[in-house]
Amino acid sequence: MIDLVRRIKPLILCITNDVVKTDTANGLLALGASPIMSNEKRELKDIIQHAGGVLLNIGTASEEKIELYKKAAQYANEFKVPLVLDPVGYGASSFRKNLVDQLLESYEFSLVKGNASEMLALSGQMSQSKGVDSVETEKTSDIAKLVFQELKVPVLVTGEIDSYVDHEEQFIMKNGHFYQATITGSGCILGSFCAAFLAVDQSYEAVVKAISLYNIAAEKGAHLSGGPSQFRSQLIDEIYNFKENDFERKAVETFE
Ligand SMILES: Nc1ncnc2c1ncn2[C@@H]1O[C@H](COP(=O)(O)OP(=O)(O)OP(=O)(O)O)[C@@H](O)[C@H]1O
Numbered sequence: 001m002i003d004l005v006r007r008i009k010p011l012i013l014c015i016t017n018d019v020v021k022t023d024t025a026n027g028l029l030a031l032g033a034s035p036i037m038s039n040e041k042r043e044l045k046d047i048i049q050h051a052g053g054v055l056l057n058i059g060t061a062s063e064e065k066i067e068l069y070k071k072a073a074q075y076a077n078e079f080k081v082p083l084v085l086d087p088v089g090y091g092a093s094s095f096r097k098n099l100v101d102q103l104l105e106s107y108e109f110s111l112v113k114g115n116a117s118e119m120l121a122l123s124g125q126m127s128q129s130k131g132v133d134s135v136e137t138e139k140t141s142d143i144a145k146l147v148f149q150e151l152k153v154p155v156l157v158t159g160e161i162d163s164y165v166d167h168e169e170q171f172i173m174k175n176g177h178f179y180q181a182t183i184t185g186s187g188c189i190l191g192s193f194c195a196a197f198l199a200v201d202q203s204y205e206a207v208v209k210a211i212s213l214y215n216i217a218a219e220k221g222a223h224l225s226g227g228p229s230q231f232r233s234q235l236i237d238e239i240y241n242f243k244e245n246d247f248e249r250k251a252v253e254t255f256e
């Protein structure tokens, strides 16, 4: 499926947070997709008409950006473009919680992905959210089931083990390296990769492939790195050099 992404080179609109814009654009370029970032609601219709996927990441949301998120979601639904939501910091403030709840009520998402803390909070259960990093100890598979029951949209919960649940599939995915948790934006980049794979294949397999590619690239990159800084750039090279047969390392299992 990576060959398909590289051949189609889908345009991915990322309405994402200020911390990770450059890393996300570099990640998508290394993958073979075509990123565009935007902060302007008046251009969204033009862009989304030609986009293969849209990512909404609310990591640095503000009152002024609410209309931007809503318009992007509206056009993505109107033009039937896959729409991914990353509810960064959900549970860390009531502003973020209200914003995400409104978006989920009003628009159709192809995937909601977040770390264990964010997703546990989204399920309506108590979570120890503090800031944007995950501090949850519950299994991501249990959290994914809870959030899916609550939202009834495909969900991905990230952590040491990632879990995906939709109306008919349930997977855990074991690839990845702890260095990923030492760099900012690791989950945010993954959200953009999910949008890029969903752009070429609107099924659960696209999500599994996006995570597997990203986490296998991380495993390979970590072995060549002395720490987070080197890892950060090595990861981009491993993504760029990823071959279809690298998927042979993927560690994906179904669960009950
Ligand atoms: N300890 C770990 N071992 C293996 N992989 C990990 C580990 N921690 C995170 N990952 C991987 O890192 C990526 C990001 O997951 P994480 O849950 O850290 O996201 P996040 O908290 O949303 O990140 P950020 O907010 O920095 O963007 C996923 O692909 C996940 O599989």
Ligand SMILES: Cc1ncsc1CCO
Binding pocket: 017, 019, 020, 059, 060, 088, 132, 184, 185, 186, 188
């Ligand atoms: C650190 C941080 N704060 C808001 S968004 C972000 C990037 C990781 O989610």
